Amino acid sequence: MTQEEYAGRCTRFLNAQPHMMKLGIRLIQAEKGRAVLVLPVQPQLISPVLDTYLHGGVLTTLVDAASSVSTLCALDRFELCPTLDLRIDHMRTPAQSQPLYVSAECYRVTRSVLFTRASVYQDDPERPVAYAIATFMRPEGGSIESEFRRLIEGGDNATIA
């Protein structure tokens, strides 16, 4: 698959999820086994009272989304893989004024399980805000809801929810 094909699949996947649309989480880059997402600065996530950046949990949502998207870049066909386990280490407090980026990699694909790792950063990828590892279960026998697959794989009858 080309980078454009991966990017199309990932973008359709994100756009099909109401919560991703609500937060404006979007794809920056996709390639084989890897995806970069961004969470833009937005008023609904900024507190007028607390002076420190308190995304309080939204970083977790971003990491979960990116790890999941990276699995789309590691599989030939779209498979809806539920998260089995997610672990996040928070290394520093992010700045309120800058977007959060997350680079996620699906580094191992087995018959049943996918393994991912991700790092969250702002201005410098070498100074991560957080690291995360996750595992995803592949559906048994590759069976998934065909309606959702059509939506993500695109094609003539693809419509974005």
Next chain:
Amino acid sequence: MQQLLELVRQAQESGDYQPLVDLIPYARVLGVQCECYGEEIIFRLPANPGNIGNPTIPAIHGGVIASFMELTALFQLTLQLSQPGLAKIIDFSLDYMRAGLDRDTFAICDVSRQGRRVGNCSVLAWQERKSKPIAQARAHFLLDAGTLMPVQR
């Protein structure tokens, strides 16, 4: 800091923790609610179309469930601290056990140890029945007075 102190005091007096929860922007975006039953605080995430991840099932976004549980731990700890401030997350580890369907989700946090510097939390989330959890999580928070996030005004 004064405002948070005041909010925590008011919450403990009145049993209404909602103003505290509403301090965190993302908790408001998700629609997190807080209900107090005696000594137990149960957090509720009402069904909300904006929280959906998979629209075909439909199911709540996995990240929403994770964040809801992280916020549950944060609030529970904040309410227990002798010196009010928001604890700072160190790490968060989550097991997803069942799909979170498009209905109300509940979470409860057990602070298994609250030391001088670190708080150890375990969080359980469920929908229909507590005996059938949709996820369980473990988290560590930094409680050092110097690192507690201060509040303006």
